[in-house]
Amino acid sequence: MKLKKISLLLLTAVIVFTLGACTETSDQLQSEESESVQAEEPTNITINHELDKVTIDLNPKRIVTFDYGFLDALDTMGIDIVGLPKASLPDYLSKYKGDNYTDLGTLKEPNFELLFELEPDVIFISERQLDLYVDFKEIAPTIYVPIDGSNYFTSFKNNMNILGQVFGKETEVSEKIREIELAMEKLKSRVMESEKTALFVMANEGNLSVYGEGSRYGFVYDEFGFMIADENIESSTHGQKISFEYLVEKNPNYLIVLDRGAALNTGSESAGVLINNDLMESTEAVQKDNIIYLDSAVWYVTTGGIQGTIKMIKDISEGI
Secondary structure (H helix, E strand, C coil), X not given: CHHHHHHHHHHHHHHHHHHHHHHHHHHHHHHHHHXXXXXXXXXXXXXXXXXXXXXXXXXXXXXXXXXXXXXXXXXXXXXXXXXXXXXXXXHHHHHHHCCCCEECECCCCECHHHHHHHXXXXXXXXXXXXXXXXXXXXXXXXXXXXXXXXXXXXXXXXXXXXXXXXXXXXXXXXXXXXXXXXXXXXXXXXXXXHCCEEEEEEEECCEEEEECCCCCCCHHHHCCCCEECCCCCCCCCXXXXXXXXXXXXXXXXXXXXXXXHHHHCCCCCCHHHHHCCHHHHXXXXXXXXXXXXXXXXXXXXXXXXXXXHHHHHHHHHHHC
C-alpha cells in the first residue's frame, strides 16, 4: 500500500515537472516569436517623389521644411520641426518665428551653412527650391512636395499621404483629406449650379495679372467649378499682364483677387485701391459686389496645407 502511495507521488511529481517544463518552453517560444516580429518591423521607409527615390527613418525627429503648405500640414498633425525660412510666414503660423526654431534664410535663398549645422533627418522642399534640390540632398534626405495648380487636389493628397507614411499618421491624414474633399465637392456643386464666370486676378505693385486654366491658380476653374471668362489666357507662372480695359471687356460675374503685396508685406498699393476705380464701376463684379478678396498669405505662400486649403475653400464659399 505504501509502495503504491510512493509510486503515485512520484508519478504526480513527474507530471507537474513535465507540465512546468512545457509551459516554460511555450512561454519562451512565444517570447522569441514576439521578439522576432518586433525585429521584423520596418524602421525606415522609401518615398518615391517627382525628382528622386529617398529612403529615410520612420518618424524622423529633426525636420526642416522650406514649404509653408507642408509646414501647415505638419503643424496640424502635431509634428514639430527644427528649422525653416521665417521671412514670409503667415500670421497663423507665427509661432514658428520663435527662437526655438532656426531661421534658414528665405524661400528662394536658403542659408545652407546653417542648414548643414542643424543636421536635419529630412528636408521638405517645393517649387521655389526646385533648382537647389541637389544642394539640399547633399545635406540630408530631401523630399519634393510640389502643388500642381492645374491638378490641385491630387497633388495635395499625394503630399499628405507622404506625410502620413513618414510619420505614421495615415489615419489622421485620411480623415482630414476626406473632410476637405467633402467641402470641395459641396463648393463645386454650388458654383457650377450658379453657372457664373470668373477671372482670377493678382495685384502686384500697381500691376494686374490674370491666371487661366492650367496655371498655378487653375484649380479655381477646374476644381472649384467657375467658368472662365477668357479661355485664351496665356499659361504663365506669373500670370498674363492685363489692364482695367481688359477686365471691362471680359466683364466676368466674379473677380477673385489676390494681393501679392499683402502676402509678402511689401507695402505696395493694395488690390482694393487698384480695383475700385471709375473704369471698373461699369463691370458686373463691382456693381453686384462680386469681388472676392482672398487671404493673400494663404493663397500665395501656404497653398497645399491642410488649414490653408480649408481657408481657401472658405474664402470662395463666403465670397459667393
